[in-house]
Amino acid sequence: MKSVVKTAKTVEDAINLALAELGVEREDISIEILEEPAKRFFGLMGNKDAKIKVTVTNDPITLSEKFLKEVFEKMNIKADANINRDGQDLFVDIININSVDKGIIIGKRGITLDSLQYLLSLMINKNREKYIRVLIDTENYREKREETLIKLAKKLARTVKTSRRPIRLEPMNPYERRIIHSALQNDSGIVTYSEGEEPFRRIVIQAK
Numbered sequence: 063m064k065s066v067v068k069t070a071k072t073v074e075d076a077i078n079l080a081l082a083e084l085g086v087e088r089e090d091i092s093i094e095i096l097e098e099p100a101k102r103f104f105g106l107m108g109n110k111d112a113k114i115k116v117t118v119t120n121d122p123i124t125l126s127e128k129f130l131k132e133v134f135e136k137m138n139i140k141a142d143a144n145i146n147r148d149g150q151d152l153f154v155d156i157i158n159i160n161s162v163d164k165g166i167i168i169g170k171r172g173i174t175l176d177s178l179q180y181l182l183s184l185m186i187n188k189n190r191e192k193y194i195r196v197l198i199d200t201e202n203y204r205e206k207r208e209e210t211l212i213k214l215a216k217k218l219a220r221t222v223k224t225s226r227r228p229i230r231l232e233p234m235n236p237y238e239r240r241i242i243h244s245a246l247q248n249d250s251g252i253v254t255y256s257e258g259e260e261p262f263r264r265i266v267i268q269a270k
Contacts, residue, residue, distance in 0.1 A: 080116035156200035
């Protein structure tokens with residue numbers, strides 16, 4: 063576990079210094095006060111600073127690394143995870159993976175990747191006050207999938223405007239449905255809406 067020792071005029075200032083260096087939140091740490099701040103007798107020799115030791119006990123990156131390692135082993139997949147945290151966002155990039163294992167990790171239309179992201183998010187945010195958003199990707203799959211969906215949406219919109227008949231797409235997760243809605247929201251000749259219940263909810267593209 064990572065730890066640092068910090069000194070400052072107050073315990074709170076020392077804690078903030080430690081949090082900034084470690085890049086974690088207050089709920090991720092334990093604090094040991096080594097020296098309380100105090101004023102010297104009659105002000106001689108100046109004030110005495112607080113000194114603390116801060117240890118990371120609930121690091122989302124460490125927890126994610128352990129979780130994914132266990133998942134990969136149980137799935138018999140060889141891969142590594144490059145994990146970075148930016149504030150309340152945790153970015154996970156699955157790397158060093160062959161094409162066969164990548165297909166398994168992604169699953170049909172990304173369903174396995176989404177499930178892995180959901181499970182990791184549940185584990186990371188258990189008993190956590192400040193929610194951390196988890197985003198898992200591998201070899202830019204999500205960006206490529208978004209480009210594919212946007213092209214599909216525009217192609218189907220042209221078909222709908224020509225035929226004047228609505229088109230119902232295959233069931234998609236909320237993230238992919240948002241991509242379709244967003245791609246066509248400025249098309250004045252088209253309206254989109256979702257129908258059905260999860261996990262079979264789908265988008266309908268209809269001419270105005």
